[in-house]
Amino acid sequence: MLNFLRRLIERGPSWPRLLDCGDRALTVEFGNAVDPELNQRVRALDHALKGIPGIVETIPTFRSLFIEYDPFTISRDQLSKLITARLNQPEANARGNEKIIDIPVCYGGEFGPDLADVAANAGLSEAEVIERHSRNNYPIYMLGFMPGFAYLGGLDPQLNTPRLKTPRQEIPAGSVGIAGMQTGIYPLKSPGGWRLIGRTPVKVYDPSSPNPFLYAAGDVIRFRPIDAAEYRRMEALP
Amino acid sequence: MKIINPGPLTTIQDAGRHGYMAMGFPVSGAADPIAYRIANMLLGNDPGAAVLEITLGGLSAIFEEHTVIAFTGADMAPTVNGKAVPLYTSREVHPGDKLSTSFAATGCRAYLAIGGGIDAPIVMGSRSVNHKCGIGSKLAADDHVTVLPGAPFRARRATVPEYDHTVRVIRGPQADCFTKDGMKTFLNSEYAVTPFSDRMGCRFLGKTVSTVGSADIISDGIPLGGIQIASDGQPIIMLADRQTTGGYAKIATVITADLPKVAQLRPGDKVRFRAVSLGEALNLWKEQLKLGVIDESIQ
Numbered sequence: 428m429l430n431f432l433r434r435l436i437e438r439g440p441s442w443p444r445l446l447d448c449g450d451r452a453l454t455v456e457f458g459n460a461v462d463p464e465l466n467q468r469v470r471a472l473d474h475a476l477k478g479i480p481g482i483v484e485t486i487p488t489f490r491s492l493f494i495e496y497d498p499f500t501i502s503r504d505q506l507s508k509l510i511t512a513r514l515n516q517p518e519a520n521a522r523g524n525e526k527i528i529d530i531p532v533c534y535g536g537e538f539g540p541d542l543a544d545v546a547a548n549a550g551l552s553e554a555e556v557i558e559r560h561s562r563n564n565y566p567i568y569m570l571g572f573m574p575g576f577a578y579l580g581g582l583d584p585q586l587n588t589p590r591l592k593t594p595r596q597e598i599p600a601g602s603v604g605i606a607g608m609q610t611g612i613y614p615l616k617s618p619g620g621w622r623l624i625g626r627t628p629v630k631v632y633d634p635s636s637p638n639p640f641l642y643a644a645g646d647v648i649r650f651r652p653i654d655a656a657e658y659r660r661m662e663a664l665p
Numbered sequence: 666m667k668i669i670n671p672g673p674l675t676t677i678q679d680a681g682r683h684g685y686m687a688m689g690f691p692v693s694g695a696a697d698p699i700a701y702r703i704a705n706m707l708l709g710n711d712p713g714a715a716v717l718e719i720t721l722g723g724l725s726a727i728f729e730e731h732t733v734i735a736f737t738g739a740d741m742a743p744t745v746n747g748k749a750v751p752l753y754t755s756r757e758v759h760p761g762d763k764l765s766t767s768f769a770a771t772g773c774r775a776y777l778a779i780g781g782g783i784d785a786p787i788v789m790g791s792r793s794v795n796h797k798c799g800i801g802s803k804l805a806a807d808d809h810v811t812v813l814p815g816a817p818f819r820a821r822r823a824t825v826p827e828y829d830h831t832v833r834v835i836r837g838p839q840a841d842c843f844t845k846d847g848m849k850t851f852l853n854s855e856y857a858v859t860p861f862s863d864r865m866g867c868r869f870l871g872k873t874v875s876t877v878g879s880a881d882i883i884s885d886g887i888p889l890g891g892i893q894i895a896s897d898g899q900p901i902i903m904l905a906d907r908q909t910t911g912g913y914a915k916i917a918t919v920i921t922a923d924l925p926k927v928a929q930l931r932p933g934d935k936v937r938f939r940a941v942s943l944g945e946a947l948n949l950w951k952e953q954l955k956l957g958v959i960d961e962s963i964q
Contacts, residue, residue, distance in 0.1 A: 446838035448888040449918030450946040454838050461883060473687075485684045486886040486909055493886020493910075495686075498947055570689040571884060574798050578910075579803030580886060590881055590912065592896045596861070606912060607881055617796060618865075620895070620912075633799075640688070 442553035443468075443514060445507055447493075451483075451498055455510055455612050456491040461580055461608055465490045470644075475513040476602045481506070489578060492650070507630035526646045530612065530627050532561070532603050533658040541588075545605055545622050548588045557652055559583045561626065564649040567611065575614040575632030575640050579648055582610045601627045603650065612648075625650075628661035666730075666779070666812075671804040672723025672766070675959045677783055678905075679715040682791035682800075686909040687875040692889070693793035693800075694866055696905045697774055697928035699953060700738035704778035706958045707735035707755045709816035714782025717810070719775045722768040728758045728821035729809070733780035733818045734865055739772025739929060753823040770830060772929040785911025795906055799867075820961040826925060827955070830936045832902075833923050835946055837892060839882055839914035840912065847875035852938055853937045856900060860932040864906040866893075867927055869936070873898030874916065884912040890927065892938075900938075902927050904952030 446454045455472060458465045466489055473487045476494070481501025486493040496506055511527065534557045535542040546553045553636045565579035572578075582605070595618060598604075602613040604621030631641045642648065645656035653661070668675075678701070681694025694699030695718055705714045717724070722741040735755045736743050741764045743750045745758055760762070769775065785792040785801065794801035804810070842850065856871035874894050881896070891903045893913035902919055903911075904927065919927055920941060930936065941949075 447835060447918075447943065448833050448838050448915070449890055450885070450921050450943055450950060452886070452888040452918075454885055456838075456885075459883065484684060484686050488885045488910055489883050493686075493887045493888075497889070499951075503943060569910070570687065571886075572689060572908045573691075574689045576689050589879070590896060594895065607883075609884070609912075615799070617797065618902075 532625040534625035539624040541622035589621040666811040669725040676794040680713040704737040704776040717777040738775040740752040741766035773931040788907040793825035823958040834917035837915040837917040842914035899913040922949035
């Protein structure tokens, strides 16, 4: 009996599950991991729900789909039934053309004030953190948090570092950071709690451009270490 | 209208930039949706017309055309040519009329609707300013605010919505991340608004809310009114300019009917959170949507 209870507790929640986000939104959660297969299921459900009256807007994220709805057009119960029905349908595969995006990064110093903390946390030297961070390919799972902010998979597990206890009031645009098992680039000046390890001189989001985004979900990012001189040179480019 | 003094923060806002959250675009729009809605109703404007959102007061301006105006939201004791303009009423103004506002006696954000709605560039379906995302900027002295053609003047008034400091919430998507004591603390103690609050989030300081493990989650979607608990154990209510996704656990979500209260909080205000059911939340929302205007020219 005790073993049975222990197994029940250890199994935790069963997925997919619906989580209410107030009186006009809910999240469909597929699991609790950053995982390409989970992410694929999120995007497939998002695709399957397109055009349903009462669904106002969706945000596909790593392992869940956020759905804003109009409860006076579609009730929470109706929406829940509809989601369950869609989840039981064979899944559509929604993969686009993948691009590889080169992001030059000047690591450490004034551009990466938390590089030393990340290194200490990982038990590595700063040079080893740079080497490991720029070695991997990072698939873009989702955009979010701010315009053009790409959430990336593929971080070396040893670089896993918790967020800052209190978020910074202002982080400069182009900052490259780590938060837990996530790494990413700040497209805009913003407050935030990520550990900053470097900065890119490339503008990853430009609202004045007809195509304001450098990349999209499904693309792959590669970080390339550059020195401060090259950073300054690239920054000066139009 | 020509701006003489914009005050600390006056921006053009409408019903928000919807449909781009998946690209990471904040929705923006008027922080207090009910004050915004009534302001436009008082003038017979389109429900999505752009208005001025004035933060804490200090706006003064000169009208350059014959038009109609209405003030709602925070009470900044607005005057035209030195004469008081009652809130939640419509009135006419003429070229050369001087508008002034004082520091808000209560509340944080006032809405100034102008007949026809304010004209401004439409970026992705909305005129709302979001300076942080590179869309527009706050008003500055000598700016000219232009309006679209509006309906003729009618004397209208509306009931002033109630703004108390009890914020009703629904259990959040990551409520399980918090200990029983943490949830009790959250629902049974007082939280004070800090000066670091803005249109992105209203930040509080009070008793620390304890978590089961870490308060970090794999980033997911953030609803309007979502209440994050950062790693320091303090609540932040996410508002109109909030980021679309984030990695702090969300203990609760403010019900739609109480979003106006949160938008009107200012540093030092103290609130209490109270849990309600989804059904109660929807009933309260429906009731609030009944708030309308009375056309005095008919009576």
